[in-house]
Amino acid sequence: MTLPLKKPEVVSGIAKPKISLTGITKTFPGVRALNQVALDLYPGQVTALIGENGAGKSTLVKTMTGIYQPDEGEISIDGNPVSLSSPHAAFKLGITAIHQETVLFDELSVAENIFLGHAPKTRFKTVDWKTMRQKAKTLLDDIGAGHILPDARLKDLSIANKHLVAVARALSINADIVIMDEPTAALSYKEIEDLFALIELLKKNGKAVLFISHKFDEIYRIADRYTVFRDGELVGHGMLADTGQDEIVQMMVGRSVDRVFPKQQVELGEPVLTVSGYCHPTEFADIGFTLRKGEILGFYGLVGAGRSELMQALIGITKPSKGAVRIGDDIAVIRSPAEAIENGIVYVPEERGKQGVVVDLPIVQNISLPSLARTSRSGFLRMAEEFALAREYATRLDLRAASLSQNVGTLSGGNQQKIVIAKWLATQPRVIILDEPTKGIDIGSKAAVHAFMSELAANGLAVIMVSSELPEVMGMSDRIIVMREGRIATVVESDGGFNAEVLVRAAAGIGEKAA
Structure with a gap:
């Protein structure tokens, strides 16, 4: 079967929007998520919805798919007002959504x-x-x-x-309106290419596509138009061909983000963590490295290189077949995450929603959960101390929330990531492992996480950062270990900067160019 091609409906030489949202307002207790926002999607075109975490993008998607009902405003399809009273009603009207985690x-x-x-x-x-x-x-x-x-x-x-x-x-x-919410977050390079080919197919068939992503290279490659939200309000829209990336970033954050990677220069101290001959029966082999006080050690590699599996073994989730770990001068036996925490090693996982936070608990309990011994006396929880602990680390990480009693599940991805980092910092560790610390969060939140990471290193914490983003791993690391197929392919010193080609070739197993 070949899908019938549709041409955009044109009125007086101008393409008519397939769906229009006008004056949409949505308020939750203590928070105005959307304030008089507007959005137009055109047939045969991709519109990128851009904004920081917490800007209102997810709320708008839920409004368009009938999960939320707007407090004010109007939604029209082909110029006719409609009521999206439920997901089924949106579905019947030809609206479908493809999420980061497929529903x-x-x-x-x-x-x-x-x-x-x-x-x-x-x-x-x-x-x-x-x-x-x-x-x-x-x-x-x-x-x-x-x-x-x-x-x-x-x-x-x-x-x-x-x-x-x-x-x-x-x-x-035969959905005419397709919403794609961070669809590439968990895909490999080839899978992303295949997805983009599908989006081109949707465009050719006259579908109106809403594309939500934090990755500007993807946005500029696949989208025709853009709409920018900030703090629940519409701050800009137009054609991407007429607008530069710096201009859009400034719209997003309300300020110029000159330094996305604010790395402080730190004099490195004594070794904190030494790993020797670490092996796993199926995931990695012969891993050895030393991490020093104040150092940010980057781990880079392609999907399946074994980086996350190594980190999970280091904090006791899985068991290595052989190898040794030293904390300072002492040999550490780590058979469980609890023993890793006792030895001063904590882990911020890649899958924060499933492994990092308890979404149905409030912020205060998520932050204090690993530190109950500090906030309890004689087996009884002291709520004043619990709130004081949570408030201290929420303030340090500039957490954006109505209150510490707000459920974590209602927060943006960037703020959830801050909570995961906050709860482990509250244990006062010696080593923090950050696995894809900025995955799925916006450029403003990335800058905040990077700045805080650099501050932690400057204060003497030893940091391991696993990242698949070359600019991030190059911008924040003192050294980079490149892994390939479960082994260390190379270790690259900064020496004033890193060479992206060297890292990619090592990760892909491509030999040096012939002279």
């Missing part, structure tokens, strides 16, 4: 996920399974995903393939 059902098959809620029926009003599988296969073939079997369980697919299923679902309802 599909792991226990159902691919075909069932694609046609959930609108499965083809037999004349007896039962599900026509044969037709559903055939249609699913046709849709998957059309988007270049013929390798995905309609009967495969979704839980057995990679993240990239789950995204393909989500796109097939959007096409199955």
